[in-house]
Amino acid sequence: MTLIDSLPNTVPVSDHAQRTRIFPVLTAALLSILIISLPNLLDPIIRHDDYPAYFGDAATFWEKTLHEGRWLNYVWHLRGIETPAWLNFSVYQALWALFAAATAMAALGKKGPGWFSVVLALLILVAPPASLISLWFNTLIPGLAIVSLYAVLGCYLPPTKLRMLLPVFVVVSFMAYSTYPLLLLAIVLVRSDERSLKDLASILVLFIFSFALAVLTAYSLNWQIHGIFGVPLAEWRDGNPATDFDGLLANLPRVTQSVSDFLVKTAFEFKPAVVFHIGMLMAASIVLWRNARLEALYLHAGLWMGLGLMTVQISKLGVIAPPRAFIFVWVFYALLIVRASEILTQKGGLSGRMARNFVLLILGSYLLQTFTQYSTYRPWQQETRRLATIVASAQEPIYLQGQVLQLPSAKAAFIQTETALISRMRQLTGRDTILCHTDLAACEQAKLGGGTVIDLE
Structure with missing residues (x-):
């Protein structure tokens, strides 16, 4: 018996017809996001650098193509029409609900929509980084549309075809927001029906290739149009770009600061909750390791791949990454704790009931906290x-x-x-x-x- 054979794989071959039944889960997600967004729905707040997208002011946004490589967003600024802010925000939130529902069904929907798929969708929905980044809704509509489309395709297409599309979607979504591709990686990982170490390695290699292609594409566009090969850091970011290994080490405190800011924001400034979430992540990882080892490896590979890329970027540029950039971390966290809860529930007993209660505690609390967050504006x-x-x-x-x-x-x-x-x-x-x-x-x-x-x- 080989090492690969010895690792249990609890995910059977999927029934694609059943995976397409996202509508009940999507309905729950849409109703939930409507309710928690109510304080900000009719007159949504717009961040100062999101106004160019609202007004369709491409000239003001132009410098972000050079300093951030956001070419998809620039094309969106050229649309030539101005739609109401409430409509734009509603569309953005609906797209996020679609992503959450489709991701949940891709991960847990082999037998159709169920209790855990609804819970997972709602838990993704209330990701604190998602509510933070939603205040740039005018700018990010096209990027989130691309990510949501890929999630929906994850419910319809077999894994092989889904992977074939990954490079294209990574390149396009990267030019909307640099960490969006990590959400695509989550879809690919949960849709792998026949898991193995070799298969996992092939996914990671494909993603690294796709991400490198996205960076190269942005660099090349800047070279052809701005005359600069690269994405130079804007002055307002107050960066400290590293030029050697010592520079990378000097910027490591900015990595820890970025992660710390994310954790505190994710806990809505309540620091004891940070310990609770870390404990939940560790407990869920142990449950998955004991019962679905390959699944645990797949999800943690995606999580740490994302954190690794963030570490490289922060260390190289010497900037503090905003908490909203870590949106992928919450998605992987939700996948891990809900899947572990499902496994324990199937086993029955006190552990299953406690796992469900803890997940519901997080969900109920964060639905309320998100509603409150939108009320502050x-x-x-x-x-x-x-x-x-x-x-x-x-x-x-x-x-x-x-x-x-x-x-x-x-x-x-x-x-x-x-x-x-x-x-x-x-x-x-x-x-x-x-x-x-x-x-x-x-x-x-x-x-x-x-x-x-x-x-x-």
Whole structure:
């Protein structure tokens, strides 16, 4: 008996007709995301650098093609139409629900939709990095559409055909958001029906090739269009690019800081919950190792492949990665703990009941926490709507006087730049406004007549 033969494989050959039955799970996911998004649904908050996508302002977004390689997003900016923010946010959230439902069915739906597939879909749905990144919904619609499409194909196509499409989807999704390809990797790994160490190695090699091709494609586009082969770091990122091994070592604290920020944000700032999640991950890994060893290897390979790529990127660039970039970690975490819970439930007994209860505890808590998170933006939205009624009837030029970032509502909504208010006024009124401190002389002149000065305080 070989080592490969000695590793148990509990995943039988799939019935593809049964795997296509995602609609009950999708319905549950759509209803859930509608409910938790309600505070932000009708008037969703837009981050300052997401406004170019909302307005279809390709010229403003142009520099991100050079500094971030987001060519798919740039093409989206050229669409030529402006749709309401509520519609864009609804489409984005629906796409995330589709990804969650399709991933759950690809992973657990061999016998059709069941209790655990619904739980897994909802647990993916409430990923804290997903709610954080959803505030850039105008920009990321096309990228998430690509990722969701691949997840749906994971329910329909056999693994061989799904893998054939991986390089194309990785290249395209990479040019929307650099960690999206890791979500595609999760789909490929859970859809491997006949697992072996050789098969796992082939998947990882294919993904590394696909990811390298994506990087090369972005570099080549920059070379052909910008005249620079690469993706140079923007100054605002305050990076510390490493040029040698010592530089890589010097940047390791930024890796630990990035991971720490992700863990704390994932726990909604409640640090004891970080310990709880790590304990859940370890316990689930032990259960899978004892009962479905190859499945454990596949899922952990994807998780650590992603973390390895993040470590390389952070060490090389010397930047702090935002928590939203680690969205793939939560997806693999959800896959591990729900699958372990399913195994223990099938065995029966106290361990199965406890596993289910712990998973439901996480799910219920995070549904509530996500709803609360979206509620934190309401004061800013309400205050800016009141300001917009004044701006709409004011005599131009219109000046805004006061410290935008010091407003309580701005702090609560984590508004990062003052330009967010300027773009918000344009969104609500279609009119241009100017911050007084950017042109004090003109602002003082407006106070004497020939314009309007609005005091924010």
